[in-house]
C-alpha cells in the first residue's frame with residue numbers, strides 16, 4: 487500500500503480540469519490552504535462557447551503552473567500530501583485526461599494514493615465550506631452540462647430522483663443568450679438583463695407531467711423560433727424582456743420539481759450546486775419558498791458555483807476515509823453517473 491500513514495494530518499491535493507478551468511487546491515484536515523484556478527473563459531468567449539480541443543491544450547499549458555502556485559500558497563510539499571484527488575468525470579474527455587495524467591504522474595513520482603472524484607459530488611460538497619451537510623438532503627444540481635435532483639440519505643449516498651430529459655438548464659441559458667447576441671457564459675448575461683426586463687413574451691411550459699424530471703430543449707427552441715420570427719417580420723427583440731420571460735419559465739421548471747420533491751421525500755436540507763446556482767432569481771425563489779418551513783436551504787458562496795478544486799478536495803477527504811482509492815490503470819469517464827461514484 488502507498489505511504490498513507492506518514493502524516494497525522496489529512497492533506498488532500500485536488501485537481502479539477504473537466505471543462506474550462508484548470509484548478510488545483512490543497513486542504514489540511516478540511517481547511518482550505520490553497521485554491522488556485524486558471525480560467526480559460528476569455529479564450530472561449532471568442533467562440534461563443536467552450537471549444538473542447540482548445541480547452542485540453544490550455545489545461546496542458548497551465549496545469550504545472552497552477553500546481554506550483556498551489557504548493558507555494560499552501561506551504562505544503564508534495565511529500566507531505568496524503569492523497570491526490572482528481573475529477574474523473576463527467577466532463578470533456580480531453581480536458582479530463584489532462585487532470586488525470588497530472589494526478590497519475592504525481593502519484594507515481596511521490597508514491598501517493600489516487601482518489602477518483604465525481605465532479606457533481608464536488609459541486610454538492612462545495613456547500614460544506616459553509617457548513618456540514620444535514621441529511622436527508624436534496625441537492626439541486628444545475629450546471630452547464632447537468633440538471634439533476636439528487637437525494638442523499640447520508641454522506642456519499644446519491645440517488646437521482648429527477649433529471650433533465652434533454653438539455654441541461656445552463657446549456658439552454660447559453661444557447662438562448664447566443665441567439666440574443668449576448669456573450670458566453672450566457673447565464674450571467676441573462677440573469678443580469680432579466681432584472682431590467684418584464685415577462686412579456688409567451689413561452690411554453692416545458693414538461694407537463696407528475697415526475698421530478700425537467701426539460702429545457704423545447705423552451706430553448708421556442709425562444710429561438712420566436713426570435714427568428716420577429717426578425718423576419720422586421721420587429722426588434724426587447725432583449726431584457728426576452729431574458730426575463732425565458733428566465734421565469736426556466737427557473738419555474740426546476741422550482742416546481744424541487745417543491746414536488748420536498749412533498750414526496752423526507753428532506754431536512756436543500757442545497758444548490760453547479761454553475762447555475764449562481765443565478766440570483768433561483769437563489770431568491772428557493773429561499774423564499776422554504777423560509778417558513780422546517781427545510782433548511784443552503785446556497786453555495788459564489789466562488790464555489792464555478793468549477794474549482796477545493797470541492798474535489800472536500801469529496802476526496804470523505805473518499806479517503808472510506809478507503810476508496812484506485813491504481814494507475816484508471817481512465818476518465820465523460821458521462822459518469824453520480825450514483826456510480828464508487829465504481830471505476
Ligand code: KG4
Nearest residue numbers: 629630631656671672673677761762764765
Ligand atoms: O457548473 P458549470 O461551471 O459548468 C459545468 O460543469 O457544466 O456551469 C456553467 C453554466 C453555464 O451554462 C453558465 O451559463 C451558467 O452555469 N451560469 C449561470 C449563471 N452563472 C453561470 N446561469 C444562470 N445564471 C447565472 N447567474
